[in-house]
Amino acid sequence: MIIDADLVRTLVAEQFPQWADLPVRPVAVGGNDNRTFHLGDAMSVRLPSAEGYVASVAKEQRWLPVLAPHLPQPIPVPLAQGRPGAGYPWPWSVNRWLDGDTASRETITDLTAFAVDLARFLAALQAVDTGGEPAAGEHSFWRGAGLHHYDDETRRAIAALDGQVDAAAATGEWEAALAAEWHGEPVWFHGDVANGNLLVRDGRLAGVIDFGTSGVGDPACDLVIAWTFLDAASRSAFRTALRTDDATWQRGRGWALWKALILLAADAGHAGAAAQIDLILATAARAVRR
Missing domain, CATH: 3.30.200.20 (Phosphorylase Kinase; domain 1)
Structure with missing residues (x-):
């Protein structure tokens, strides 16, 4: 069409x-x-x-x-x-x-300040009461629901990429994310917090667009940007400002791993996804060592 x-x-x-x-x-x-x-x-x-x-x-x-x-x-x-x-x-x-430029390292003046602004936006979003609707599900492509919805797909991607990625480490990280189950009250999530859906004006966060995968459920899916766009300092500031507990951070890393794995499995030349997988596994290893 x-x-x-x-x-x-x-x-x-x-x-x-x-x-x-x-x-x-x-x-x-x-x-x-x-x-x-x-x-x-x-x-x-x-x-x-x-x-x-x-x-x-x-x-x-x-x-x-x-x-x-x-x-x-x-x-x-x-x-x-x-x-x-x-x-x-x-x-x-x-x-x-909504006026604004797509968020990028070139349009953002201070990445740490940007990360804190984004965390405050997400915290405000999570605080909006809707009585549990619209509950996460097919309309949100299971964002906000359990990671188990993508378990088979993730394991197939790991198997297909064995030799390109550390399959044992990826499997361990994925299983840790599955085990970090969510038991909180459902809250609003955006569902696709990516730099392409964030607007910048005068170097600061100026708007958030594309709520097509939004809903009410587990907000861990909104943490993916920590590994796909932020650097070490801004990632830490993002987590601190959002007051994210260890289990939610683990599930967020799982969401990021799932997306990077399926992108890389679909396109072996997807260097960006390969770099994201390396970063996700490295940050997971540092968290275990602590």
């Missing part, structure tokens, strides 16, 4: 004629789960790219306005929900546009 600016113009003109004269153009940095377009200067249009991502539309429409007033940085706020049309088969959203 081709999801392009022409399709968006047609959908907007048919369903929201008050915005039909606004220019439509793709965003500079797009994602895989959704296709996003500028609608004028103050709005964006977000369309799921496959059926598996459709559940996020209703979820974001329902919950993002609930979350936004409680968070220290802005998040997308839905302005309208579109319906299938013009050959596009799924619902879609019009959101308020």
Whole structure:
């Protein structure tokens, strides 16, 4: 299916004629789960790219306005929900546009300060009370649920990568993460805290986007960025500011290991994933020695 600016113009003109004269153009940095377009200067249009991502539309429409007033940085706020049309088969959203550059080592002034800001954002997110809904599950791709949902996939990846990674160490770290079971009360999690979903302005965290895998459950999945983006000093500051206990940190490392393993198994040339696995295992070894 081709999801392009022409399709968006047609959908907007048919369903929201008050915005039909606004220019439509793709965003500079797009994602895989959704296709996003500028609608004028103050709005964006977000369309799921496959059926598996459709559940996020209703979820974001329902919950993002609930979350936004409680968070220290802005998040997308839905302005309208579109319906299938013009050959596009799924619902879609019009959101308020958030200004900012994608987080990177070049756009961030102080990585430790950034990590602390992010930790405070996540702490505020976890503090929002929703009565246990939307509970983690298929709609969140099991983020916020138990790591056992990805046990078979992880073990297959370790077996396939034997010789490229330390299979014994990876298995031991994965099993330690499985054993560090979560027994807390369910809290809000974002589900995909990656630098591509974090916005920076004037060198500081300025917004958080893409809540498609969000929900209520175990927040350990939101720690992955500690090993995929932060350095040693900012990783320590992130953990301290978030007041993360040992078991949750262990599960977070498990989530990071799972993602890096499946990426590397799918693409043997994925140097970034290989480096992340080395870092995850190294930090695990240091934690054991302490």
